[in-house]
Amino acid sequence: MTLRIAFMGTPDFSVPALSELIAAGHDVVAVYSQPPRKSGRGMTQTxxxxxxxxxxxxxxVRTPEKLKSPEEHQAFRDLDLDVAIVAAYGLILPQAILDAPRLGCLNIHASLLPRWRGAAPIQRAIMAGDNETGVAIMQMEAGLDTGPVLLAERTQIGPTETAGELHDRLSLIGAGLMVRALAALERDSLASTPQPDDGVTYAAKIDKAEARIDWTRSARELDCHIRGLAPFPGAWCEMAKEGKPQRVKILRAEPVARSGTAGTALDDALTIACGDGALKLHQVQRAGKGVQQADEFLRGFPVPAGTVLS
Incomplete structure (x- = not known):
């Protein structure tokens, strides 16, 4: 049976799910997405x-700024939907929207609920040092990611995996999982499991202020911090050239068994002492510049042993 669907999503993460729903033969009658925004050097509407x-x-495609008005509720009801699929849409769905589809609204959430409810589950899982994460298909309700889980798939977080890399893997996992969930829904064989009350954590939106590197933390913690913020917004510190501090993002690093005063370069090859251990920096980016490997960066921006990073 072909389901009549509205898809609600915005970023790259959501595109594979929409693609898979179309390929599976479902009738996607409307897509809701965030309105076009100005971007690029020309600040064109994108x-x-x-x-x-x-x-x-x-x-x-419908791009309402909000979904609160009775007119938006009626326009959504008029679609006569079997189900709505939500994947990183970016707007809170009022109860009138949640209640409109015959089978409700299903959400693709990039964590193993109830761990990491909220806005930034991929980044927070890596930043917290989690070894495992996954994707959950959830029946949506009024609470923040509190609805029962219908289907889930686990995956290991690689020891050097960045948030960007994990994002791309989970996007594909979520797309396939949603198609499986709808097939089970059509057969009336989709089990619903309420989330447990214990193990709940919240993935708060990333604040730009927390991207600054605190070298007094351990190398292991900072490795997780850097990977969790790569490629965006990017963990950063300041390095001085000719007495002028410049902001430098650290995109890849490796914990190594060395020690010294936190924030101090231990050699001429970007090995930086932490509160416990040290980090060998592999990939960096100066403000306004492209991403560089450490050796390339050092040719134009030497960081001699003894340099203190802030």
Whole structure:
């Protein structure tokens, strides 16, 4: 049976799910996405990745700023949906929207609920040093990611994996998982499991202020911090050149068994002492510049042993 669906998503993470729903033969009658925003040097209005993908496939795209008005509720009800699929949409769904589809609204959430409810589950899992994460298909309700879990898939977090790399893997896992969930839903064989009350954590939105590196933390903690913020917004510190401090993002690093005063370069090859252990920096980016490997960076920006980073 083909389901009549509205898809609600915005960033790159959501595109594979929309693509898989179309490929599975479901009738995606409308796509909801965040409105186009100004971006790039010319500050031109740019549609979201989901918006652009949907338009390319001839699907109606709706971009309301909010979903609170009775008119938006009625327009959504008029779609006569079997189900709505939500993947990183970015707007809170009022109860009137949640209640409109015959089978409700299903969400693709990039964590193993109830761990890491909220806005930044991928980054927070890595930053916390988790070894495992996954994707949950959840029946949506009014609470923040509190609904029962319908299907889930686990995956290990690689020891050097960045948030960007994990994001791409979980996006594909979520797309396949949602197609499986809808197939089970059509057979009336989709089990619903309430989330437990214990083990709840919240993945707060990343604050730019927390991206600054605190070298007094351990090398292990800072490795997780750096990977969890790579490639965006990027963990950063300041390095001085000719007496002028410059902001430098650290995108890849490796804990090594060395010691010294926290924040001090231990050699001429970007090995920086931490509160416990040290980090060998592998990939960095100066403000306004492209990403560079450490050896390339050092040719134009030497950091001699004894240099103190802040």
């Amino acid at each position: 549609p979201t990745p989901v918006h652009a993908f949907a338009e390319a496939h001839g699907i109606e």
